[in-house]
Amino acid sequence: MEIFKIQFSAADLKVIAPELVLTIFALFVLILSVFVRRQSRGPLGYTALVGVVIAFFSLFLGIGKEIKAFNGMVTMDPFCLFFKVMFLIVAFLTILASLGYTKREGIDLGEYYVLVLFATVGMMLMASGVNLLIIFLGLEVMSISIYVLAGIMRDDTRSVEAAFKYFLLGAFASAFLLYGIALTYASTGTLDLAGIGEVLTRQAWISSLPIVIIGLALLIIGFGFKIALVPFHMWTPDVYEGAPTSITAFMATGVKAAGFAAFVRVFFYALPNLQAYWTQIMWILAVATMTVGNIIALSQTNIKRMLAYSSIAHAGYIMVAFVAGNELGKSSILFYLLAYVFMNIGAFTVVILLGKKGEENTQLADYAGVGFKHPLLAASMSIFMLSLAGVPPMAGFMAKFYVFSAAVKARYYWLAVIGVLNSAVAAYYYLRVLIYMYFREPERELAVGAFSPSAVLAVIISVWGVLQIGILPSTFLALAQRSVQFLL
């Protein structure tokens, strides 16, 4: 009997160095958490933070190799490097925003940080996996961690409800994805992305088999759930509203980016031959996602829910670039996600800062008069809102600009028109936040505790990010373009 040799070298380990670092730190924090007393849990979050920073530096071990490791299961190319850096930024900002928040809400458990780290590992695997199974594995590692994180406020029924809904529907959607993977495997005989692409190129007749097309549809549904495309979006508002705010920020940026990383990787790397099939349906999904997200967001009065719908709409804008599918389109997906990370985490961190134990203060009316009580915080919030609305010189404007010009370049004029109209509609609900902050009399005194310095740091970093990307976008776009080179 021939035994399959399990073999790998140190070079292989270098490729997944950041994942390893994060895993080790996660395990360390986990063990630490059960040995420290309740009062001295403070260092757990900082340990996790150190882990993220070390993971960032460990990235340099794998840079420049561009090799596939573990028998071609994972890779280290500019594409996944871009996303890994993005996920580490997300994790870093999330933990910064969480340090004070978890203590306030009584969820400063070791498990919280452990799961954030594990979820980050999952995201990284989704970006670096070049095998459908690894991508699925990463997706599940990420998702299961997030399910638990969403419900970590066990005394809050809405948090538990969020976790439960997310888990049920997530499992449902995972089944679609897995079935899609299975059908793809059945028709091409391989799980390797490059291999699938090769089979479809060499034996073009396979592309038109119903089994392949159904597999394609199931993959779209599976990924569509994770990035909250309409009509697979319905979990988003309930989950985003119920989950702890820091986790909502983590989900809206990290999970979405990871979903897009895998989505882009699979579709442009393994299935470009099927572009003729998926372009049209993606067009419809993009339009539906933008429009439904924006229109429902108009009538929201809870800021977390409003941001949830806004995140749906933003996924729609990114899909515009996906449909365009040209060089600018692909790189603008990455650019958009990066810009979105800063503006969204920033906005959610402001939401965190304006709440206190027992009073989340997430109704729009709670924001009345904030502009005068907390001028700098309100100014930051204005920057995030204007960026989300796409007003220059914020990052959001450049992101939209690239996305829509990609669509125009690819001759999807109507898509660009619908996108621009949508962003005009969206301006209404983003500006409403500004109006409440600056132009409305507060109905009641907004009681806010002392600001957590780390969360303030997260806001400052986010403001910096939004302005840096918005004013000098060329460096970032160049990076994004380098990162998608291999997809061309």
Add this chain to the structure above:
Amino acid sequence: MIEYVWLIPLLPAVGFLFNGLIGRWYNLDKRVVSWVACSVLGLSFFFSILVFFSLLKLPPDARAAVPDKVLFDWIVSGGLKTVIGYKIDPLSIVMAMVVSGVSFFIHIYSVGYMHDDPGFTRYFAYLNLFVFMMLTLVLANNFLLMFVGWEGVGLCSYLLIGFWFERDAPANAGKKAFVVNRVGDFGFLLGMFLIFAHLGTLEFNEVFAKAHLLDPVTVTMITLLLFVGATGKSAQIPLYVWLPDAMEGPTPVSSLIHAATMVTSGVYMIARCHVIYSMAPVSMAVVAIFGAATAIYAASMGILQFDIKRVLAYSTISQLGYMFLAVGVGAFSAGIFHLMTHAFFKGLLFLGAGSVMHALSGELDMRKMGGLWKKTPITFWTFLMATLAIAGIPGFSGFFSKDEILWQAFSSPHGHLFLWLVGAVAAGMTAFYMFRLTFVTFLGQCRASEEVKKHIHESPPIMTVPLIILAVLSVIGGYVGIPHVLGGRNYFHEFLAPVLGGLPEGAGHASLSLIKSAYAAGAVEEIGSVNWEIILMVVSVVIALIGISIALYLYILKPDVPKRLAQRFRTLYTIVFNKYYVDEIYEACFVSSAKKIGTFFWREFDDGVVDRSVNLVAGLMLWWGRVLRKIQTGYVQGYALGILLGAVVVIIFLIK
């Protein structure tokens, strides 16, 4: 000196940062704040003049070919390369001088006007930011940077209209302005995308050099989309609705942003893009027709207003219509010329209105004014200068610029007799309502309450000095462009000619042939071009004088009017006794037909159709939002069903 052009926009930005951050944070003394705010503007104006003179030293042909001053690369990616760079040519420097100069005077005026306002520092921070954005707009060397300025001035306008946000009306007006402007921006953005998609660049020099590569349909699309942007920013039909509401802002803001500078940026943009506009005759015609229509339509509404700022607002819309008429018939430099003179006299009119409000404890209703000329002589005389200028009385700046537009509307190859006619009638209406405003406000007897009467006083020198300076400019500002037919050299056009080309030398073929056909065949030979220019000039002056005479007749010689009216409607006694009835009788009887039309436009069309359709769209969106959110039941099985249905749709769509 040209190298230092970047200082012009940068200085106000410094002022903004200083006042916005340090001034607000440390609650600096008002004197410090106002000194900083005004001095950065003064310096900026000074540098504009320096650059202007260094440009003047160059031979005319070299003036338009000065290389752009590129500060640094802004966005570089694949096909797209955009820089932060400034364009230095006669057009941009004229605009920079007008913007920084008028802003400078209005800043000084504001120091007095806003003196007791609690938001003093915030006001100057916003105002400086506005000037920075406006200068960015006019000096940008590419569409994207121009768009940054374009959006930036919109933002400042929004902030300043809603400056007194404690009250609902200004906050709502600000929002309205912003939203309506976004509609226009949508067109601008799409136009920009199209340019980039077809030419691969957004830099003005490159775009205009490559413009001949575009096919006619694309050019028409681009120019029309850019014009949509211009209608929003410059308050033209159908997007003008925000401007009258914008009067809720402080009066110097109305003067600076909503009369002298920001609202003219659409005209500037079209002049800047004249190369592509000239390639699209259809768009030119659209611009001219919309401009002429706006000119007369807004003027008709101005007749009915009693709020002095609203009269001026409608007048601004109307005058902007003239500028669009000018650029629409290909007389780009005439449009810019009127833009400049308008900045002087309309800025002055608003500042004068502010001075009146200052004197009357904030009164805006002209029915409660009257007889102010004795108590506020400087305000009155300067206001009169501006009124004469806007009415187009020979010798004043408005005469030269407006007359040139009318002449070009008549004679240019793009012009038409009808365009001239609309413009001329609108000019008569302008003369009428402006003199009505002046007469009712300053002459006759004072109709203010006793309480208010006691406090009537002339404004302090810090406000009157800018009034005088602008009054001087309103008078002499036109002498840089005396037309050839009156023996002038028309320096203004000569200066702009390297950029915008000379005035169209059509000599009125289209319009003349219309007239010729009306004439007997024998008379044709005598109709020479120059004669016509003089004839039309006289005609438009006569029309203006008729407008003034009607105003004079109705408002100064009014004892005659009520007498004749009395026999038809009320007893002589009541009317003579109640002087305040004059306006109502005048409304009810003399202008009843005009009022019907005006009211129809104002109430039915403006409020009823235009406003309501804007509200309807917004309401519809909100309604859809409320309907769609019903799907969000909260039941997880419903969500799963949604996913399943979506899955079925996706699969069926893919394998169909």
Add this chain to the structure above:
Amino acid sequence: MLIKYVPVLFLLALSIFFAVFVVFLSHLLGPKRVHPVKAAPYECGMISLGPTHQAIPIKYYIIAMLFLVFDLEVVFLYPWAVVFRELGIFGFVEMMIFIFILLLGFIYVWRKGALEWE
């Protein structure tokens, strides 16, 4: 390529047919005598007292899940033991890391008190 899956399809069709066939057959052939005792939850034995839908203590679930985890560890150990020699020192280290991670999990659940019944 797809031809390889024809037997699977065949098997699927056959099994569906067989299942339906057998149910139908028993319906056809089986005698039907309706009696209330037959409808009771337990035909023989005690009649249940009180509601049967009682919540099972959550402890059972936790223990069951932990059992599953460590049971699978054992399942994984068997094939490893079979090829232990072929895998050599590399396989040994791999398995030690695997067990170590599970050990950390074990310490965690122990300290958390998940193994205490009360």
